[in-house]
Amino acid sequence: MHEPDARPAILSAHSLTRRYGTGPRATMALDGVSLAIPEGGSVGIVGESGAGKSTLLRMLLGLETPDSGEVRLRDQLVTRRNRALMRSLRREVQVVFQDPRSSLDPRMTVGSSIAEPLRAQRLPGPHRARVAELLSAVGLEPGMAARHPAEFSGGQRQRIAIARALAPRPSVLIADEPVSALDVTVRRGILALLRQLRSETGMALVMVSHDMAVVGQLCDDVVVMRGGHVIEAGPTAELFTNPRQTYTRELLAAVPQLPQARG
């Protein structure tokens, strides 16, 4: 057995439930889901399509309210009525989605897209220097700020989306299948960038993936979801070497070549 993580949680979910629809056709997208993201930690959420991962993320981002249960930022209860806390959540928890093609506005310059969260948070400008800094941080040229997303490759667009997410200096970065839409050769660079940014900024990372190998490379802890439940959770090294659930074993067996689990 491992020692429970001593670091306080920056973001946590407590017994979340969410049902869609009514009657016999209703779906329990989440059925009592709890998890804690330690400050500066990295948690991978894995599970097949329909497991409830996206529903959980929407709740962690404050975009959807659970039927029951709680989301907490540090130890504070997030509710729609607590506007100040909701604003903190929106700033402190940022997200990168699977497909940078649809998440970046093609009409906006890259610089303008990256500065968007700063404007939305009404953070004082000018933002030009911060945008240049962010482009460098994700391995792009600061001069690229004037260009449009169509001029970039898929991997570069994902770097731009990451720069935008980093702009308001989040405490938690949520990456929702961040490399699934990318070529295998490009994936490695994006994963390395996420790892590097995490160690540089100290932000926590929540990574959703159906791919255990991706989670194994970046996350200290893994949460396995199925049918709206957390069926298994624990430190990555432990869960990879000694999975308790048949389903987890199946997920691991689907990985062609297991990476070295991070100790």
Ligand SMILES: Nc1ncnc2c1ncn2[C@@H]1O[C@H](COP(=O)(O)OP(=O)(O)OP(=O)(O)O)[C@@H](O)[C@H]1O
């Ligand atoms: N807005 C909605 N209306 C109705 N049903 C929904 C809605 N959102 C999710 N669901 C249902 O809830 C369940 C969980 O869906 P969710 O998208 O959270 O799973 P997921 O693990 O993210 O899957 P995927 O990997 O395909 O994104 C599924 O059965 C889904 O059909």
